[in-house]
Amino acid sequence: MFESFVHPVLLLLLAVASLVLGWTAYFVHSLRMSRGLFETKISIPYLFYSMSVFAWILSNAFFYSPLLLRVDNNVVVSMALLANLASASAFTFAYLVTRKLVNTIDSALSKNIQNVVFVILISAAIYWNHNVGHTVDGVSVYAIGRFHIDLGEQAALFFLSAITLIVLSFRNILLYSRRTRPLQHIKSLYMLFGISVFMVSTIVIHALIPLFWADFTMSWLPPALAMTEVLLMGYALITSRFYSNRHILFSLLSVLLSCVAITVPLVLVLNSISVYDFTFVIASSCLVTGLLWSTGYKSARRLSSLLVYGQALSPNQKINSLSREFQKSTNSAIEQIAQTLDIDQHDLQLVYNLQDEKAYTSQLYNQNSVLIFEEIEEQVLIHSSVSSVLQQLYLKMKRENVALVLPIFDHDNQMSHLLIARKKRSGHLYFCEEIHALQYVLKKAQGYINADRKVHQAQALANSIAHEMRNPLAQVQLQFEQLNVKLQQNAPRIELEKELLKGKVAIDRGRQLIDIILREVNDASLEQEPAVQTSIKQAVEQAVERYAFDSEEMRQRLSVNITHDFYAKINDTLFNFVIFNLLRNATYYFDSYPKSSIDISTITGKYENFVVIRDSGPGIPKSLQTRIFDDFYSHNKSGGSGLGLGYCRRVMKAFGGSIQCYSKVGSFTEFHLSFPVDSLLRTAQTLPEIDNTNDQNPNKESGQTLRPQSYTILVVDDKEVQRQLVKLLLNQLGYDAILANNGQVALEIIQNNSVDLVFMDIQMPVMNGFEAATIIKQTYPHIPVYALSGESGQRELDKISQIMDGHLTKPTSKEALLATIQKRRQRETIEV
Incomplete structure (x- = not known):
């Protein structure tokens, strides 16, 4: 009995049935996890198809089980009819899945014809198999797995109806593959391969051989092979990520060669020593496999790569090996990755300014997150209930021709970079093995990438300062x-x-x-900077006035023609730096283009207002007009940091607007600064004075200038030259100055003298400026303390704003000192 029970076909069919059942459970789990991502109209027919295949496999397994000899012959005939109905059900639901796929692209006439044919075929199949005599007249059983089915008169028609459904399914998948989107094309290839195996095995083994040769010995094979269609069709339905055909072949060939390399010598050795002890054979096989598998598998992968790719390393292996290259140069590693992926070097970019890419960062949560254009396109175009955020993401990726976005994190697990890849030249998808390789190498190299960013930033800072x-x-x-x-x-x-x-x-x-x-190299967030409603005309004129032109002649080549003023919520300091950057870029070409000039104007609209800065310099090629806003990118300029325009874009985004470039080579370049219209604005507010003024006119004073009148100022700095410079400027303004070389000395002076205001350096020996300012504020809260330092780090600037009353950058100027003192004294007058 035991020998008959373990018929190998029975074991095979039970294993296949278990696999189909497990896959179906996984498919249901994927449906639940997707939260409605997959369409119900497709997933439900597929589930019925999977269960029909499961029933078909079990009904065929009956003929290879001990039950075949124990039950009545009527039960055996009924099982044969049940197998026919299960196969018909499988064909039916497979057809329905493909029918749903092309429902929106097939013609009305074709759909109507198929509907009529489908109803006729299904009705006939049910009628022919509901009773004995139509497709099955009887079953002769000789032994387990040995039987003969007497086919009825309609058996040929039944087989023809099944073949017709398979052909219709094949036709629908071919139609689906004609869609222009690459993802649909590769999905259809998976389905076509599965249905081809299903169709060929069914036609040959279940139709031709039984009809012409009355041989049923291989009747179990089509149900077993139906598993391929179940898996491939299901996989194509629930995923948008696929392995390339070459990678699948490479992987299978690697395993096959490894098995052959170990098995063949092992069999020859065991045969030569004539050992037939089963335990010894198993133990020897396990030992040899464990010792040789790793080495053999590596050699097999090299050989497989040579056979499949024509090189010793497969593309994903080459990408994985590049983590060491990041130690030497990030740019070089990125270039090699781009070459391996068959994309242009400029189509693979590391993005540093994450504030500009919130559409991407908001959808990426960890190192394993990835944005794939085809996945998002599938969701947006097929499912009508997607969020507006996802729709905007889709439009952004489509507009920028982006196919893949991967995050990079720093040692604090904070996102620091994005790797953005545009579409391949060949139009192919980014395959699953390529995505996994990129994730692996980025995770290994993220420390080197972050370090390279800091080094690059420092080099850009030093280079830019030295040049400028x-x-x-x-x-x-x-x-x-x-x-x-x-x-x-x-x-x-x-x-x-x-x-x-x-x-x-x-x-x-x-x-x-x-x-x-x-300012350019500072990574600080700009959204937290205070902003007020301001007249743009006044803001532009103020920025131009404060810009330090190289000469008066250069200033005369700029004209401000603002006939339509408007108001915008801006931070005057940040706005000044935007104008400064654009003026610096435009004036760079004044020497080589002696007739060039700059014109600043405004355009007002219903929803947006614009400041337009136009220069008649060399212009920028259209292909580079989007790249000029990338970090470390500079066009036709030497020595700059390449960060200026990226900084301008971040500032404008913080203002709720944007910056766009329009240019014609050899004619002009225009930068449009857009500001959203505030319909509730009724009155204008003037720009407040900033602490660090760089006015070129030292004789220009306000009509409300406050005279010194015994106003004592303490200057604290560990550098003698800085103390003497500030003292000289204060004396020229008519103020008394007391000097201290560190924070401890400053506290002693305040205890013994009447001090009205303090200018405090930060980095000093004995006691630094932060410690001294904290004690002064606690002990003498009425004394204002202003930082007078060269600090540019965000942490230091935040601390200055928390502890002190203001900040001047050193070396300072007489005008900046005067503006700060006057503003403070005016505030004190109002408070009194």
Whole structure:
């Protein structure tokens, strides 16, 4: 009995049935986890199809079980009819799945014809198999697995009806594959392969052989092979990620070669020593496999890669091996990855400014998260209930031709970069093995990428400062030389003062450039900066006035023509730096384009208002107009950080607007700064004065200037030259200054003297500025303390804003000191 029970076909069919049942359970689980992502109209027919195949397999397994010899012959005939009905049900629901796939793209005539044919075939199949005599007349049983079925008169028609449903299903999948989207094409290939196996095995074994040769020995094979269609069709329905055909072949070939390499020598050795002890054979096989598998598998993968790809490493292996390359150069590693993926180098980019990519970052949660365009497209175009966020993400990826977005995290598990890949030149998808390889290498290399970012940023900062400071320093040197000549010539005092003024303008220019560069490289969030409703005309004029032009002639080549003023909620300091950056870029080409000029104007609209900055310089090619906003990218300029326009875009986004570039090579370049219209705005507010003023006109004073009147100021700095410079400027403004070289000395001076205001450096020995300012605020809360330092780090700036009353950047100017003191004294007057 035991020998008959373990018929190998029975075991095979039971294993296949278990696999189908397990897969069906997984499919149901995927449906639940998808939260409605898969369409019910497709998933329900597929579930019925899977269960029909399951019933078909079990009904065939009956003929290879001991029950075949124990039950009445009527039961055996009924099981044969049940197998026919189960197969008909499988064909029916497989057809319905394909019918739903093409429901929106098939013609009305074709759908009507198929509906009529479908109803006729199903009705006939049920009629032919509901009773004995139509398809099955009887069954002769000889032994388990050995039987003969007497076919009825309609058996041929029944088989023909099943073949017709398979052919219709095949036709529908071919129609589905003609969709232009690559994802539908590869899904259809999976389904076509599964249904081809199903169709060929059924036609040959269940129709041709029984009808012509009356041989049923292989009748179990089509139900077993139906598993391939169940798996492939189900996989194509629930996923949008597929392995490439070459990778599947490479993997199968690697395993096959490994098994052959171990099995063949093992069999030859065992046969040569004539050992037939089953326990020894099993133990020897396990031992040899355990010892040799790793080495053999590696060799098999190299050989398989040579056979499939023509190279020693497969593409995903090459990507995995590039984690070491990131130690040397991030750019070089990215270039090699792009080459391996068969995309252009510029189509694979590391993005640093995550504030500009919130549409992506909001959908990425961990290292294993990934955004794939085809997946999102599938959800948006097929499912009508997707969120507006997902729709906007789809439109953004489509507009920017982005196919893949992967996150990179730092050591604090905070997202630091995005790897954005555009579509392949071939139009192919990013296959599953490529995505896994990218995730693996990015996870291994994320530390190197973050370190490279900091190094690159520091290099850009040093390079930019070194380059930009050459002109101001050269100007200062020139003024010294001219001043020396005039002194030797005993020139009048007024000429000497003119030379001094030019030197001061050059210094202001250098200080302003440093401020701009430090702003560019600062990664701080801009949304938290205070903003007020401001007249754009006044803001633009103020920014232009504060911009340190190299010469008056350069200033004359700029015109401000704002005939339509409007109001926008901005931070004046951030807005100034946007204008400064755009002016700096435009004036860069003044020497090489002597006839070029700059024009600033406005455009007002119903929903958006614009500031337009136009220059008649060399222009920017259309292909580069989107890239100029990328970090570290610079067009036709040497020495810059490549961060300026990216910073401008972040500022404009913080204002609720945007910045766009329009250009024609050899003609013009325009930057449009857009601001949303505030319909509730009724009155304008003037721009407040900023602490760090770089006004070029030292004689320009407000009508409300407050006279010193015994106002004592404490200057705290560990550098003698800085203390003396500030003291000189304060004395020129008419204020008394007391000097201290660290925070401890400053506290002692305040205890013994009447001090009205403190200018405090931060980094000092003995006691730093933060400690001293904290004690002063606790002990003498009425004394204002202003930071006078070169700090640019966000942490230090945040601490300054928490502890102190304001911040001036050193080296400071007379105008900045005067503006700060006057503003403070005006506040004190109002409070009194």
